[in-house]
Amino acid sequence: MSPSPSPTPTGLRIKSPESLLAESGADLEGHGLKRTMGLFQLVCFGVGAIVGTGIFVGLSDTVAEAGPAVVISFVLAGITCIFTAFSFAELGGAIPVSGSSYSFAYATLGERVAFLVGWCLLLEYGVSVSAVAVGWSQYLNELLNSLIGWQLPEALSAGPGDGGIVNLPAVIVILMAATLLVRGIRESARATAAMAILKIGILIAFCAIGFSAFEAGHLTPFMSAGIGGLTSGASLAFFSYIGFDAITTAGEEVKNPRRNIPIAILICIGVVTLLYCAVAVAAIGALGADAVGDKPAALSLVVNQVTDSTVGGGIIAFGAVVAIASVVLAVMYGQTRILLSMSRDGLIPRVFERVSPKTSTPVANTWIVALVFAVPAAFSSLDAVVNLTTIGTLATMAAVNVAVVALRRSHAGLPRSFRVPLYPLSPALGVAMCLYLIWGTGWTTWVQFVVFLAVGALVYAFYGRRHSRLGEAATPTAGAGAEPREG
Template structure:
């Protein structure tokens, strides 16, 4: 296994024990963290994208996406309780499949978090534009609120919020558990208000036809609406800061997922029942894909103001069914709450980069800390620049699909890792054991592969291109410079009792002591 460079779990756990943060988070805080990460652009914005792909059948899409995430969450729960350290899927893959696979997963997580932040920024822009128009009576120029895909020049509000969040991260401003809990309450209250007002306007006729684009349309929509659940895995990245992680991490993972699924289904029924969610531009059983010029043209020709054409779907529905004031307040709530999701995604992205840099797989300059602000400013600014570019020029649906490619890759390897560790380390302590693991984990693997296959062609090509770039970078840089290649670990020089990484240095590689390995 030396050629695979598997980092031993004992070394990972020993390193985490020496460098771990203060354990202060309980089950409630973790559940709030999960809900805060999950509820965002997915439900506030992508509801319209899912409606364009599946119509009322998007309810099945929520169920399909939740099922795949639930299966993955059960796998995450066992691994997080067994290896309660930072790094999430990247760390699990390093201990199971070795360095190359860990690199691929870490590279995919970069895709997940950075592109997700861009998608949320675009989603925030839609609500911000609506709030400015409704509260201030000023309509921002179309060319400055839409990218080239919609006939505009640049999504300026998305650029502004991306730069603002980057600046906050650089100077060290971050969410506290209290602030996060308040923002969660705001988002949950907004969704609750929507459900309470929308369900009484229910009309069964709005569900007909239920599948206007065919039986597979629900899976296609699930490949995008899957983005609405991304964020629960962020709970596992807080493992080193959690009290009794073996108990509380599974509660946080599964609890937040269940609560959000109930909300999503209720919101979906409210949208369809009260207003309708039929696709526009249907010709010969097909409809334009979200985020394309064809859909923009179809929406411009639509005289009904379909929900699929709105950049602020939930607020649009409330205004249309006679609750403009609450609709405006919901838009305002989204405007306040969504930046916290951008912050969390970018923070998670910098943390993944930081861990990979600490392991030597990325340039160590990326983990440099600002002398005044004490933050990893270099990697934060690089991440912020990438997020800003994505938010400025690309549609939310395509960004969500691209982000989902990275997420599905990570989930795939987590499900695979749990099966491998059950075989290779059956006696290691597992405070939480995934039930029926030989059914749950393979089902999660199949689910990830199916949803990946239904992603847009652009997202699939982008994923493999991104993976190819990552592999080239690994062999050109990380393979010869990683801590495992050099035979060192993060704290062995401080404490000789910490186990080694498990593999010797590569021949011809100079160790820190100056001797040829």
């Protein structure tokens, strides 16, 4: 028997949390996702999704914008994530399903908003896979140069925007991640855990080397770029945090999700913020902001100059290759689970919800994602997609903060393993911080994002709304808030 729907405003299609939970426990085509991830694996998965291109590749761009005050930029971006992490923790504990922001919006803000949130998640997860893969290619060349004194030809290791023809390494890392993902979540989680531990160790080693050559004079003038540079730097720094919400996409494959999801989110944000600030201070303190800014593979450059050897830089490059590969793996995982949830609801084609009986993974879904986003990875530059990815992520995070308030009002009695502190101030500040960082992305990015949202609205109007299972199940008297058909 399906859960009874909760009252909803006239014409607003809202799926109750009880319905989402009931569907997540049901078999999909006779085969469902399996709960195999514990807390440690979930934390490693979160770190694996976060730490990668943003710090190994994007640090130089952030320093170029903010100067030595980049550490404040990282703190501002981290504070934004912390407020939103509280909201994710409450929602992830209350509705532990695989749809993350999309499912939370469906349960609180309605189907149309949920679809647009899912549409924005294509930027956060899908497009960022392409961006991360491009960063992986840069460090792979740095590693090859350190090991054997040879690099891949520029024509085959960069897209047309960066002076090449096709970025083959970026395509290869995406296909490798897809291969591992279709083998099963247990294997993927083990690989991600190993890579997360390795890259944290590499970054700690970098800090030790950087602080050994630290000069306080390199941090002055501290606010060299002013408030404008600080704001732009914070918007760029935010890219380094993208992926922490991927933890909530694992809601149906985590043991004891109501407990483990909130704990994992908060641990990840805390660890990553401290690590990023330490890395930024170590890098600038060692060489100065001018030497670090706008330099590719900046961390390897710092280590090479401090140690007067290419060996240390080669080790950093190896850590970056591993770190960024783990981000590709974790973010692709998140994207496939978002699409799986949207497909269950009929908003996108059913091929995305099919789960293999052998591996308990969405095989077709995974390969479609890999092939589609390998194309921009092959032919785009990193700079071309960072701001658009950032604004899409910030928009979904603002929606999540609003969703917490909406769920408190509509389902006050729903069991919650974590509650947002200082409610409702905390989610309000989360929305305000997201809007502040959106402002820092610049008007050209705003225009691109508005166009992207308009396309999404058209897709929903002409496909999603017509094929929605919630809409098909609605009766004239029950309205669009009725429950979808079972089976």
